[in-house]
Amino acid sequence: MALERRILLADAALDVLADEGIRGLTHRAVDRRAAMPPGTTSAYFRTRAALLTALVTRLVQLDQAELQMMAERLPPLRTTEELVDAMALLVRRRLTGESRRRSLARYACAVESVRDPELRQILVPRENAGREAVRLFLAEHGVRDVENRTHTLLTCLDGLVFDGLVSGGDVAREALEGLAAAALRQTAWTDPRRRTH
Numbered sequence: 001m002a003l004e005r006r007i008l009l010a011d012a013a014l015d016v017l018a019d020e021g022i023r024g025l026t027h028r029a030v031d032r033r034a035a036m037p038p039g040t041t042s043a044y045f046r047t048r049a050a051l052l053t054a055l056v057t058r059l060v061q062l063d064q065a066e067l068q069m070m071a072e073r074l075p076p077l078r079t080t081e082e083l084v085d086a087m088a089l090l091v092r093r094r095l096t097g098e099s100r101r102r103s104l105a106r107y108a109c110a111v112e113s114v115r116d117p118e119l120r121q122i123l124v125p126r127e128n129a130g131r132e133a134v135r136l137f138l139a140e141h142g143v144r145d146v147e148n149r150t151h152t153l154l155t156c157l158d159g160l161v162f163d164g165l166v167s168g169g170d171v172a173r174e175a176l177e178g179l180a181a182a183a184l185r186q187t188a189w190t191d192p193r194r195r196t197h
Contacts, residue, residue: 010058018101056122071129077137091171094161153183
């Protein structure tokens with residue numbers, strides 16, 4: 001029962017943050033959103049820091065579940081077009097419905113984490129089926145330094161989602177195709193010990 005109540009309150013806190021921003025995130029606001037008696041949230045999460053930690057932990061849990069579900073429903077990525085399709089699906093989800101609300105909360109928490117190492121640690125990208133699918137795709141296409149390319153691709157994708165939220169627009173397929181092309185581009189490696197004169 002206590003665990004269910006904590007999850008309910010964390011979900012309510014996510015909703016408050018998505019709708020009202022970080023300044024609107026108070027124990028009383030979460031009580032109201034969860035339709036709980038005044039003081040309920042503070043009984044479970046004594047401080048604002050504890051409430052934020054619970055919120056971010058729940059946010060990461062929901063994000064990871066979404067990525068796992070998407071990876072299970074999509075076939076293995078074989079072509080660049082399939083990679084772009086998968087990115088487009090993720091972007092669409094992150095810009096609409098409940099996923100959009102989580103995106104708003106995620107970016108607000110990311111800003112807060114600049115001054116809070118505990119939040120930053122929770123928000124650090126984790127291994128998940130979606131990340132692994134991208135890593136495998138790049139490796140199968142002969143990309144060098146797969147870890148860095150995967151990180152860069154997903155970070156850029158995240159930036160496009162952020163831009164879509166701020167501008168209220170969609171992400172053009174051409175932008176996603178550009179990301180995929182950049183991730184697959186082979187760069188010439190030069191031995192730094194060789195000098196040209």
